[in-house]
Amino acid sequence: MENAMEAPRKLAKHAPPTPYQLLMRNDLPSGLFLTVLAIVTVLVPILHLVVPEGNVLHLSSYSVTLIGKYMCYALLAVAVDLIWGYCGILSLGHTAFFALGGYAMGMYLMRQIGTRGVYADPVLPDFMVFLNWKELPWFWQGMDQFWFAMIMVVFIPGLLAYVFGWLAFRSRVTGVYLSIITQALTYALLLAFFRNEMGFGGNNGLTDFKDLLGMDLKQPGVRIALFVATGVCLGFGYFACRYVVRSRFGRVVQAIRDAESRARFIGYRVENYKLWLFTFSAMLAGLAGALYVPQVGIINPGEFAPINSIEVVIWVAVGGRGTLYGAVVGAVLVNYAKTVLTDALPDVWLYALGALFVVVTLFLPKGIVGVLPDLKAKIDTLRLQRARRAR
Amino acid sequence: MKPIRPKLCLRHQLAILCAALGLAAFGASTAKADEAAAAPVEPAVAATTVAPAATNDLAALLAPLANANFAEKEAVAQKVAVSGHPNARPTLAAFLDGKLYARSSDGVVVVAEAVEGGEESLALTDPVTQKSLGTEPAEGLSKIGTNNSLRKSLKNLLAQIALTDPDPAVRLSAVKESMRALDETTVASFRATLAAENDTKVKRAIEVGLALADLESPEADTRLAAVRALDGELAPEVHNRLTTLVTPAEDGTLAEPDERVRLAANAALDNINFWRSVYGAAETMFFGLSLGSVLVLAAIGLAITFGVMGVINMAHGELIMLGAYTAYVMQLLIPDNHGLALLLSVPAAFLVSGAFGVAIERGIVRFLYGRPLETLLATFGLSLILQQLVRSVFSPNNRPVSIPEFMSGVWQVNDALALTYNRLYILVFSLMVFAALVAVLKRTPLGLQVRAVSLNRPMARAMGVRSAFVDAATFGLGAGIAGIAGVALSQLTNVGPNLGQAYIIDSFMVVVFGGVGNLWGTLIGGMSLGVINKLLEPYAGAVLAKILVLVALILFIQRKPRGLFPQKGRAAEGH
Numbered sequence: 002m003e004n005a006m007e008a009p010r011k012l013a014k015h016a017p018p019t020p021y022q023l024l025m026r027n028d029l030p031s032g033l034f035l036t037v038l039a040i041v042t043v044l045v046p047i048l049h050l051v052v053p054e055g056n057v058l059h060l061s062s063y064s065v066t067l068i069g070k071y072m073c074y075a076l077l078a079v080a081v082d083l084i085w086g087y088c089g090i091l092s093l094g095h096t097a098f099f100a101l102g103g104y105a106m107g108m109y110l111m112r113q114i115g116t117r118g119v120y121a122d123p124v125l126p127d128f129m130v131f132l133n134w135k136e137l138p139w140f141w142q143g144m145d146q147f148w149f150a151m152i153m154v155v156f157i158p159g160l161l162a163y164v165f166g167w168l169a170f171r172s173r174v175t176g177v178y179l180s181i182i183t184q185a186l187t188y189a190l191l192l193a194f195f196r197n198e199m200g201f202g203g204n205n206g207l208t209d210f211k212d213l214l215g216m217d218l219k220q221p222g223v224r225i226a227l228f229v230a231t232g233v234c235l236g237f238g239y240f241a242c243r244y245v246v247r248s249r250f251g252r253v254v255q256a257i258r259d260a261e262s263r264a265r266f267i268g269y270r271v272e273n274y275k276l277w278l279f280t281f282s283a284m285l286a287g288l289a290g291a292l293y294v295p296q297v298g299i300i301n302p303g304e305f306a307p308i309n310s311i312e313v314v315i316w317v318a319v320g321g322r323g324t325l326y327g328a329v330v331g332a333v334l335v336n337y338a339k340t341v342l343t344d345a346l347p348d349v350w351l352y353a354l355g356a357l358f359v360v361v362t363l364f365l366p367k368g369i370v371g372v373l374p375d376l377k378a379k380i381d382t383l384r385l386q387r388a389r390r391a392r
Numbered sequence: 393m394k395p396i397r398p399k400l401c402l403r404h405q406l407a408i409l410c411a412a413l414g415l416a417a418f419g420a421s422t423a424k425a426d427e428a429a430a431a432p433v434e435p436a437v438a439a440t441t442v443a444p445a446a447t448n449d450l451a452a453l454l455a456p457l458a459n460a461n462f463a464e465k466e467a468v469a470q471k472v473a474v475s476g477h478p479n480a481r482p483t484l485a486a487f488l489d490g491k492l493y494a495r496s497s498d499g500v501v502v503v504a505e506a507v508e509g510g511e512e513s514l515a516l517t518d519p520v521t522q523k524s525l526g527t528e529p530a531e532g533l534s535k536i537g538t539n540n541s542l543r544k545s546l547k548n549l550l551a552q553i554a555l556t557d558p559d560p561a562v563r564l565s566a567v568k569e570s571m572r573a574l575d576e577t578t579v580a581s582f583r584a585t586l587a588a589e590n591d592t593k594v595k596r597a598i599e600v601g602l603a604l605a606d607l608e609s610p611e612a613d614t615r616l617a618a619v620r621a622l623d624g625e626l627a628p629e630v631h632n633r634l635t636t637l638v639t640p641a642e643d644g645t646l647a648e649p650d651e652r653v654r655l656a657a658n659a660a661l662d663n664i665n666f667w668r669s670v671y672g673a674a675e676t677m678f679f680g681l682s683l684g685s686v687l688v689l690a691a692i693g694l695a696i697t698f699g700v701m702g703v704i705n706m707a708h709g710e711l712i713m714l715g716a717y718t719a720y721v722m723q724l725l726i727p728d729n730h731g732l733a734l735l736l737s738v739p740a741a742f743l744v745s746g747a748f749g750v751a752i753e754r755g756i757v758r759f760l761y762g763r764p765l766e767t768l769l770a771t772f773g774l775s776l777i778l779q780q781l782v783r784s785v786f787s788p789n790n791r792p793v794s795i796p797e798f799m800s801g802v803w804q805v806n807d808a809l810a811l812t813y814n815r816l817y818i819l820v821f822s823l824m825v826f827a828a829l830v831a832v833l834k835r836t837p838l839g840l841q842v843r844a845v846s847l848n849r850p851m852a853r854a855m856g857v858r859s860a861f862v863d864a865a866t867f868g869l870g871a872g873i874a875g876i877a878g879v880a881l882s883q884l885t886n887v888g889p890n891l892g893q894a895y896i897i898d899s900f901m902v903v904v905f906g907g908v909g910n911l912w913g914t915l916i917g918g919m920s921l922g923v924i925n926k927l928l929e930p931y932a933g934a935v936l937a938k939i940l941v942l943v944a945l946i947l948f949i950q951r952k953p954r955g956l957f958p959q960k961g962r963a964a965e966g967h
Contacts, residue, residue, distance in 0.1 A: 091765045091768075165946075168946075168947070168950045169950060171950075172950045172951065172953055173953065174949060174950060174953050176764060176765070177704055177764045177765065177768065178904060178949065178953060180765065180768065181897075181900045181901075181904060182945075182946050182949055184897060184900075185897060185900075185901060185942050185945065185946055186942075186946060188897050188942065189938075189939045189942040189943055189946075192935050192938055192939050192942075193935075193936075193939050195935070196935055196936070307897065308893075311769075311772055314769065315769065315773070318769060348780070348783075348784060351776045351777070351779065351780035351783075352776075352777055352780050354773070354776055355773040355774060355775070355776035355777035355780065356773065356777065357773065358769050358770055358772055358773020358774070358776070359756060359770050359773045359774060359777075361769075362760065362766045362767075362769050362770040362773075363756065363759055363760070363770065366766070
C-alpha cells in the first residue's frame with residue numbers, strides 16, 4: 002500500500018533523532034491533532050466547571066462524557082490503525098482487548114462498592130451473593146488495589162494478544178484467515194462472558210459503580226479528572242504509536258506489510274515484529290477500555306460482539322488507514338454521526354453505517370484524510386498542464 | 393471447487409460415508425426388532441366382554457346418564473363399552489373430555505362443542521349417529537360431570553375398546569398405554585387378545601406386558617421364563633422393573649428370592665443397558681449429524697464464493713436470511729398448503745438469493761478482486777444494509793414459518809431411539825444439495841469454466857471463457873445455495889433479521905476447517921464439527937461446548953493453516 006507520507010524522506014545520517022523529532026518531522030497533521038487535543042483537554046473542563054450553567058458556552062455533563070467516550074474510541078482506533086495500517090494485520094477482534102481492559106477496571110470499581118451494594122456484603126459483589134457464592138474467586142483477588150487493577154488493565158489484554166499472536170504469527174496465519182480467527186476469538190469470549198459461571202456478572206456485566214480511588218464518580222470534579230486522564234492517555238498513546246512507526250522497528254513493520262516474504266528473506270524475524278506490535282496494540286486497546294468503563298458506568302459482554310470490532314475497523318477506514326490521525330478523525334466523525342443519527346432517525350443508522358462501509362472501500366481507499374492530498378495533487382497536475390500549454 | 397483431487401482422497405471420503413450409512417442402517421434394523429419386542433400389554437377386555445351386549449341400543453344406554461350419580465355413570469359407561477356399538481368409542485371419548493351434555497328440553501344426551509365465533513351457543517352432535525343436531529344456547533344444556541375415578545375407568549374402557557381396533561397402530565398404542573399400569577383386568581384382556589392377535593408388533597407388545605405381569609408370579613420358574621422373555625426389551629417399564637428386581641432394598645432384603653431369576657435378570661439388564669447406550673450414542677450421533685448438516689448447508693455456499701472464488705462474503709449470512717424470508721413469503725402466498733409452499737420456496741429462495749448475489753458481485757465485489765480485506769469490509773456493510781432492509785420491510789420481530797405435516801412428528805425407531813422428521817429431512821436435504829452442487833461443478837460446462845477461472849484466470853480467458861460472466865454466475869450460485877439453506881433453517885430456528893449473523897462465523901469456521909477450495913472438506917468439516925459439538929454438550933453444556941469448539945478450531949488453524957484437506961499443487965498458491 003502506498004504510504005509515501007510516512008516514509009522519512011531523509012534518513013538521519015548523524016545523531017539519532019529525538020522522539021520529538023521523530024514525531025514532528027514532516028508531519029503537520031500530527032502536530033495539528035496534538036494541538037487540538039491539548040486545547041480540548043484544557044477547554045472542556047473550563048467550559049464545564051467554570052462557565053455557569055445556562056450560559057451558551059456551558060458544556061453539560063452529558064457532553065463531557067460523550068467527548069470522553071469519543072476519545073476512548075479514538076485511542077482504540079489508533080491501536081487498530083497501528084496494526085492494520087502499518088502492518089496489514091486486520092484484527093476483527095480488537096474490542097475483545099478493549100472489553101478485557103474494561104472488565105479489569107470494572108472489577109476494581111465493583112470491589113470499591115463494598116457494603117453499599119444491595120446485599121451489603123463487604124467483599125462479594127452483588128451478583129456473586131445472588132448466585133450464592135461463598136467466597137471471592139481467585140481472579141478477583143487483589144482487584145481492590147488500584148495499582149494492581151491498573152496493571153491488569155494492560156497485562157491481561159497484552160497476555161492474551163501475546164499468546165494468540167505467538168500461535169498465529171509463528172504458524173504464519175495471515176490475511177483473511179487471521180481476520181476470521183480473531184473474530185472467532187472475540188465471539189468465543191462473548192459466549193464465555195455471558196455465562197454466569199465465569200464470575201463476571203454474566204449477562205448483566207458489571208455496573209452500579211460508586212467510587213474511583215475513594216472519590217464519588219458522580220462528582221463533576223471526578224468526571225473532569227477522568228476526562229483529562231483520557232485526553233492525556235490519548236495524547237501519549239498517539240505519541241507512542243507515532244514513535245513506534247517512525248522508529249527502525251516501525252520501518253521494518255511497514256516493510257513486512259508491503260512484502261512479508263521479502264522481509265523474511267532479508268533476515269528479519271517477521272513473527273517477532275508482528276507479535277510485539279500486536280501485543281502493544283492490544284495493551285493500548287485495554288487502556289482505552291479501562292478509561293471507557295468508569296465514564297459510561299457499565300461493562301457487559303455485549304462489548305465483545307464481533308460487530309463492534311468491525312465497526313472500529315470502519316472508523317479507521319473512513320478516517321484513512323496508515324496515518325494514525327486518520328483513525329482519530331474517523332472514530333470521532335463516525336461516532337458523532339452515530340450519536341446524531343441514532344437519536345434523530347434510529348432506522349437510518351444501520352443503512353448509513355452499511356453504506357459507509359461500501360462507499361469508503363469502493364471510492365475512498367485512503368479515507369477522508371486522503372481526500373485533501375489527493376485533491377491537491379490533482380490541482381497541481383492541472384496547473385502544471387496549464388503552464389505547459391501556456392508555454 | 394478444486395478439479396484435480398487425488399483418487400485416494402476421494403475413496404477415503406467415500407469410505408467414511410459408507411461407514412456412516414452402514415451404521416445408520418444397522419441401527420434402523422435392530423431398532424425394528426426391538427420395537428416389536430417392546431410393546432406393552434393390555435386391554436383385551438373389550439374383545440371378550442363386549443360382544444354379548446352388542447344388540448343394546450346406545451341411546452337407551454345413555455339415557456340414564458342425565459340424572460345418574462358417579463357409580464351409576466360408571467356402570468353406564470361399562471355397558472356402553474361392551475355394547476359393541478361402532479360409535480361407543482367417540483361417545484366415551486367425548487364423555488372423558490367433558491363434552492357430553494344432557495339437553496334440558498328433552499333430556500336427550502348429546503355431544504356439545506363450542507363453535508368458533510359463537511359466543512353463547514354450542515354445536516350439538518348426536519352420539520348415536522355422530523350427526524349434527526344444530527346448535528343450542530349454553531343455558532339449555534347441562535353438563536354430565538365426571539370425577540377422577542370415573543375418568544380413570546373411562547380411560548381404561550377406551551383402551552380396551554382400542555385393543556380390538558382394526559388398525560394395528562391403534563392396538564399397539566393401546567397396549568403401550570395400558571402397560572404403564574398393569575392390573576388384573578388388563579392382564580386378563582391381554583391374555584384374551586393374544587391368541588387372536590396377528591400383528592407381530594402388537595403380539596410382542598402383549599407378550600412383554602404378560603411377562604411383566606408374570607414377574608409377580610409366586611412360581612420361580614414362571615418368573616424365570618418372564619425374565620428371559622424380557623431380554624433385549626428396551627421399554628423403560630421393563631428397565632425399571634428389572635432394576636428394582638435386582639437391586640437390594642435398604643435393609644439388604646432382595647426383591648427376588650430366587651437366585652436363578654436374579655442372575656437371569658442381571659444378564660438381561662446388562663444386555664438392555666448395552667443396547668440402550670448404543671441407541672443413546674446413535675441418537676447423539678444423529679443430533680450431531682443434524683447440526684452438522686445445518687452447518688454444511690450454511691457453509692456450502694460460502695465454500696463456493698470463498699473457497700472457489702476467494703471472495704470473502706460477509707453478507708453470506710444475510711443471503712441465508714433472505715432465503716428464510718422467502719419461505720415465509722411463500723407461505724403467505726399459499727396459505728392453505730404449507731407443504732407445497734415449502735417445496736416451492738426452495739427454487740424461489742435460490743432465485744431470490746441468487747439474484748441478490750449476482751447484484752452484489754456486479755455492483756461491489758468485482759471492483760475489489762485481489763483486495764480480500766476490502767471485500768470483507770464492503771460486504772459486511774452490505775450485510776448491515778440487508779438486515780435493516782428486512783427490519784423495515786417485515787418488522788424487527790421474528791416471523792413464524794410453520795412446519796408442514798410431513799416434516800413434523802417423530803420417527804420412533806424403538807423405545808430407546810426417536811428421530812424427529814424435520815432434522816432427518818434436513819440431513820437428507822443437505823446431502824442432496826451437496827451432491828447437486830458437486831454435480832454442477834464436475835459435470836456441467838459452467839462448472840468446468842468455474843474451475844478453469846479459479847485455477848488460472850488469464851489462461852481461461854485466453855481459451856475464450858467469459859470470466860466476468862463466470863464470476864457473476866459462480867457468485868450467484870453460492871448465494872442461491874445460501875438461500876436454499878435459509879429455507880431449511882426456517883424449519884429449525886426463528887426467522888428474524890439476525891438469523892444470518894448467527895451462522896456467519898460458524899460457516900467461515902467450517903470452510904476454513906475443511907480446507908478452502910474443497911467441497912468435500914466442507915462436508916466432512918461441517919459434519920465432524922456438528923458431531924464434536926454434540927459429543928461435548930453432555931459434559932460441558934451447550935455454550936461451553938461451543939466455546940471449546942471455537943478455541944479448538946483457532947488452535948487447529950495454527951497447526952494446519954490450510955485446513956483438513958488442503959489444496960495441493962499450483963492452485964493452492966493462487967489464493
